[in-house]
Amino acid sequence: MIELHETTNQIVIEAEPELKRAPSPKKNYQSRYPSMFYYKKWAIVVPMANEEKDFDPFINMINFVIEELNPGNIYFIIDKASKDRTLELCQKLSAEDSRYVTIWAPENKNVVDAYVKGLRVAYDAGHEIIIEMDAGLSHDPRAIPMFLRVLNEGNDCAFGSRFINGGSMGDSPFKRRLLSKTGTVLANILLQTRLHDMTSGFQGFHRDVVAKILSHQFKSTAHFYQTELRYLLRKHKIFEVPIHYSAPSPRVSKKAIKNAYQTLFYYFLSRLKGESKAL
Numbered sequence: 165m166i167e168l169h170e171t172t173n174q175i176v177i178e179a180e181p182e183l184k185r186a187p188s189p190k191k192n193y194q195s196r197y198p199s200m201f202y203y204k205k206w207a208i209v210v211p212m213a214n215e216e217k218d219f220d221p222f223i224n225m226i227n228f229v230i231e232e233l234n235p236g237n238i239y240f241i242i243d244k245a246s247k248d249r250t251l252e253l254c255q256k257l258s259a260e261d262s263r264y265v266t267i268w269a270p271e272n273k274n275v276v277d278a279y280v281k282g283l284r285v286a287y288d289a290g291h292e293i294i295i296e297m298d299a300g301l302s303h304d305p306r307a308i309p310m311f312l313r314v315l316n317e318g319n320d321c322a323f324g325s326r327f328i329n330g331g332s333m334g335d336s337p338f339k340r341r342l343l344s345k346t347g348t349v350l351a352n353i354l355l356q357t358r359l360h361d362m363t364s365g366f367q368g369f370h371r372d373v374v375a376k377i378l379s380h381q382f383k384s385t386a387h388f389y390q391t392e393l394r395y396l397l398r399k400h401k402i403f404e405v406p407i408h409y410s411a412p413s414p415r416v417s418k419k420a421i422k423n424a425y426q427t428l429f430y431y432f433l434s435r436l437k438g439e440s441k442a443l
Contacts, residue, residue: 209282324366330406
């Protein structure tokens with residue numbers, strides 16, 4: 165059972181009793197997530213790079229989830245960072261299933277460009293709710309209905325959290341868990357934010373919020389984009405959604421870490437000067 169707690173701005177998932185006879189996936193899923201939660205036109209933006217190995221399991225899980233939802237679209241954003249057959253696989257799927265749209269964006273210079281490109285394409289297509297997530301099952305697609313529920317019930321932003329009740333980092337390496345948790349604590353101290361997770365990339369927004377995101381020139385060029393976005397949107401009505409995350413690698417480049425520190429202290433100094441930024 166899913167309950168919204170207004171006082172904590174979190175979703176709490178309570179375990180359901182085990183059934184003696186498993187119903188079909190469709191009936192089971194509809195009983196948990198009534199279609200009334202998904203009346204708005206939604207989209208999911210997924211940057212894709214070198215996902216050939218995990219492509220089929222990821223798509224199978226996405227299909228299982230979206231079969232129970234009102235029609236929406238999934239936008240694959242692919243650029244020159246992808247060196248395997250990911251583009252070919254995405255194009256083939258798009259040709260077979262109109263719900264999937266493949267966007268080739270060779271002009272992208274970094275992962276932030278990929279996210280913003282996806283938001284722009286989904287916004288221009290008229291979607292009212294837009295969700296960003298990572299591929300390769302690092303983000304569990306089964307959380308998508310919870311994001312849609314939160315965004316259909318009056319919240320401006322839904323941010324995935326690994327550090328609230330119901331969330332986890334699964335089998336992620338210790339270094340990655342430490343980096344995520346330390347980044348959250350440091351950001352909350354320096355930027356005066358209050359979220360339990362400031363570094364997750366699983367998030368969703370209403371159309372009017374996306375318009376503000378698209379009008380902003382981000383300082384981040386790598387993964388700190390997630391933290392920068394949460395800071396800039398802190399004045400909006402926000403809910404944190406528990407997510408399960410599995411990092412494929414503990415590696416984060418020195419260039420990305422340097423950019424994270426530069427961006428963090430830029431906003432920290434702006435706040436000290438009384439020039440806090442917000443969207």
